[in-house]
Amino acid sequence: MEINSCVNIMNSEKESGSLGRIIKSVLEGHAPPPDFIPEWLLDDAARFSSIRGRFSRLTNLERLVTVLRHKNPDYVPCSPMVFGACRRLTGASYPDFALEPDATAKSLLAGFELIGGEAIVPMPDLSVEAADFGQKIIYPENSTPHPDYTDPLIKDVRDYGKIEKIDLRGAQRMQSTLKVNHILVNEIGFGGIVSGFCFGPLGVLSMMRGAERLFRDCIHHPSDVLAALDVITEVLIEYVEAQCDTGVSAVTLDTLFASWNGLGKKLWEKIEGEFTSKLANAIRRKGCIIVVHNCGDGIYFDSQIHFMEPGIINFAHLPDDCSSRKELKRRYGDQVVLMGYIDTSLLSYGTPYEVMQECRMQIEDLGEGGGFILAPGCEFPPNGPLENAVAIVKAAQLYGQTHGGKR
Amino acid sequence: MTESNALLKKLETAVSEHRDEVMADALDAALDAGAPSADVRHAIMQGLENVRHRLMSNDFSIPDFLICIDTATGGLDRLSSLRKDDRAGEEDISLVIGVVEGDPHDMGKNIIAAVYRTRGYHVFDLGREVSKDTFVRSVQETGAKVLALSAMMSTTMTGMRDIIQEVRVKSPDTVVIVGGAPMDEKLAASYGADGYAESAVNVLEETEAAVKKCSSEVLRNL
Numbered sequence: 001m002e003i004n005s006c007v008n009i010m011n012s013e014k015e016s017g018s019l020g021r022i023i024k025s026v027l028e029g030h031a032p033p034p035d036f037i038p039e040w041l042l043d044d045a046a047r048f049s050s051i052r053g054r055f056s057r058l059t060n061l062e063r064l065v066t067v068l069r070h071k072n073p074d075y076v077p078c079s080p081m082v083f084g085a086c087r088r089l090t091g092a093s094y095p096d097f098a099l100e101p102d103a104t105a106k107s108l109l110a111g112f113e114l115i116g117g118e119a120i121v122p123m124p125d126l127s128v129e130a131a132d133f134g135q136k137i138i139y140p141e142n143s144t145p146h147p148d149y150t151d152p153l154i155k156d157v158r159d160y161g162k163i164e165k166i167d168l169r170g171a172q173r174m175q176s177t178l179k180v181n182h183i184l185v186n187e188i189g190f191g192g193i194v195s196g197f198c199f200g201p202l203g204v205l206s207m208m209r210g211a212e213r214l215f216r217d218c219i220h221h222p223s224d225v226l227a228a229l230d231v232i233t234e235v236l237i238e239y240v241e242a243q244c245d246t247g248v249s250a251v252t253l254d255t256l257f258a259s260w261n262g263l264g265k266k267l268w269e270k271i272e273g274e275f276t277s278k279l280a281n282a283i284r285r286k287g288c289i290i291v292v293h294n295c296g297d298g299i300y301f302d303s304q305i306h307f308m309e310p311g312i313i314n315f316a317h318l319p320d321d322c323s324s325r326k327e328l329k330r331r332y333g334d335q336v337v338l339m340g341y342i343d344t345s346l347l348s349y350g351t352p353y354e355v356m357q358e359c360r361m362q363i364e365d366l367g368e369g370g371g372f373i374l375a376p377g378c379e380f381p382p383n384g385p386l387e388n389a390v391a392i393v394k395a396a397q398l399y400g401q402t403h404g405g406k407r
Numbered sequence: 408m409t410e411s412n413a414l415l416k417k418l419e420t421a422v423s424e425h426r427d428e429v430m431a432d433a434l435d436a437a438l439d440a441g442a443p444s445a446d447v448r449h450a451i452m453q454g455l456e457n458v459r460h461r462l463m464s465n466d467f468s469i470p471d472f473l474i475c476i477d478t479a480t481g482g483l484d485r486l487s488s489l490r491k492d493d494r495a496g497e498e499d500i501s502l503v504i505g506v507v508e509g510d511p512h513d514m515g516k517n518i519i520a521a522v523y524r525t526r527g528y529h530v531f532d533l534g535r536e537v538s539k540d541t542f543v544r545s546v547q548e549t550g551a552k553v554l555a556l557s558a559m560m561s562t563t564m565t566g567m568r569d570i571i572q573e574v575r576v577k578s579p580d581t582v583v584i585v586g587g588a589p590m591d592e593k594l595a596a597s598y599g600a601d602g603y604a605e606s607a608v609n610v611l612e613e614t615e616a617a618v619k620k621c622s623s624e625v626l627r628n629l
Binding site for chain 1: 462463464465467468469470471473474477509512513514517535560562563564565588589591593594597
């Protein structure tokens with residue numbers, strides 16, 4: 001049966017292309033696109049790792065593959081999602097960290113080495129894509145870059161029609177991100193997985209219009225908004241494809257407005273749903289895992305699963321249709337890998353021990369049976385105490401043992 | 408139901424359903440039918456109240472609420488233009504609101520300011536990226552009973568602590584309430600705030616509770 005499956009893969013033109021990508025990745029020294037690996041092989045690997053994890057420590061990749069296939073690893077994997085905070089490890093200023101890919105990569109690698117975790121999920125400030133469309137950005141010395149909202153690119157409803165497709169090759173900040181991805185993939189190798197990142201099309205538009213005006217426009221002028229989203233999505237598809245080509249294993253799509261903090265569920269489906277679907281398909285065609293990041297309140301798991309079929313959802317609050325962690329695990333635990341959801345406030349001001357205890361409770365509720373990656377619900381606070389990031393990694397190792405031990 | 412009451416109910420519903428033209432017609436007709444300004448103001452306020460509590464649920468979204476606010480604000484402006492100097496039905500509470508320095512996100516603050524305004528507070532909106540000195544000076548100059556601070560970034564929210572400390576010295580009777588995505592009740596208390604509001608859903612109740620608590624403490628200390 002398994003030999004037949006191999007033969008089938010070789011016979012399929014699409015899948016032989018996939019095999020080529022797998023071989024290329026391995027020869028280059030990094031993890032291959034996960035979705036190109038046959039499911040039976042991933043399942044067998046996960047089963048084997050789950051058994052081996054009872055007796056010996058797994059590698060980072062083995063641990064991740066095991067939870068992604070919803071099996072118990074040796075302990076729960078984690079990603080502390082330390083991004084802007086990493087700049088402090090190398091002394092980079094925030095503007096240099098945001099604009100100089102070598103400085104960004106150096107800082108992220110320092111974070112990976114010093115703090116740990118199994119996955120690097122870079123979370124660039126949300127102005128990257130908008131900056132390349134021409135939005136003026138402010139780069140504070142010690143805070144996250146953001147649009148100059150006193151000078152939005154879209155000042156008037158008529159300006160939606162002025163958004164034009166840009167050439168990715170000349171898009172300075174997106175090119176910087178691609179370079180960062182490339183460096184990380186090569187440096188991390190088989191030591192973990194690296195994810196790309198792309199702000200969703202509606203998010204990008206909000207950077208150029210301002211969220212409040214955009215929200216009103218979604219109701220009063222939906223066709224203008226949709227036309228702009230169409231153009232933006234075309235560029236973003238090229239962008240996520242280029243990210244996949246750097247060798248990342250996953251691409252994270254930030255869909256903030258698919259939550260109570262954004263549009264109502266039906267309105268989100270009408271305005272952004274189909275565009276996120278196109279982006280997800282582009283990522284899927286490249287064999288990478290789709291990660292949805294959404295740090296809004298009451299996020300729409302059901303709608304986002306419907307449109308994007310993500311492998312992982314990184315969340316900061318319970319979804320709109322769940323009232324407890326256990327209900328979340330019961331309802332969605334077999335559909336996606338849950339990734340979260342340590343509170344930003346706790347990471348900013350809690351003690352490391354408080355962070356560890358919160359992690360312990362989350363692992364207890366969400367970790368059983370695999371399908372869970374411990375992580376903050378949003379980027380680790382850029383000026384937060386780094387010992388709290390270390391506490392996440394420590395808690396995963398100490399309390400995340402799924403075959404006895406401290407649990 | 409009298410004609411006036413029926414028109415006030417129609418006005419209230421028009422605000423809840425963000426129907427601008429119906430609101431304007433109902434408001435004019437209610438005044439013509441002899442409805443007092445205070446009742447008209449209350450109907451507008453109630454129209455927004457009907458939907459405020461449905462926020463942060465699948466019942467009612469922020470974009471819907473924003474356009475309800477537009478309708479309510481349009482109603483209050485229309486009332487003011489038709490009944491100049493008639494402030495009946497307004498609260499006698501002045502309030503300063505703004506987003507802390509370095510933070511450009513003001514949608515949440517704008518919503519909260521509109522909710523306060525519709526409730527009848529005298530709102531002094533300082534906008535976004537407001538310095539500590541501007542907050543402190545504005546509270547002193549306006550004699551604000553309440554200071555409402557917003558922060559949406561963890562990198563800049565620490566500015567709240569310094570503002571609160573300074574306001575405590577310069578305007579000790581001012582009640583400080585804070586909110587924003589990276590905040591929670593515990594953090595608000597550690598900054599020295601008198602109250603914390605998670606969203607527009609509970610901001611009025613939390614503010615009123617904080618004012619009441621602070622008034623009780625003042626009385627106890629007399």
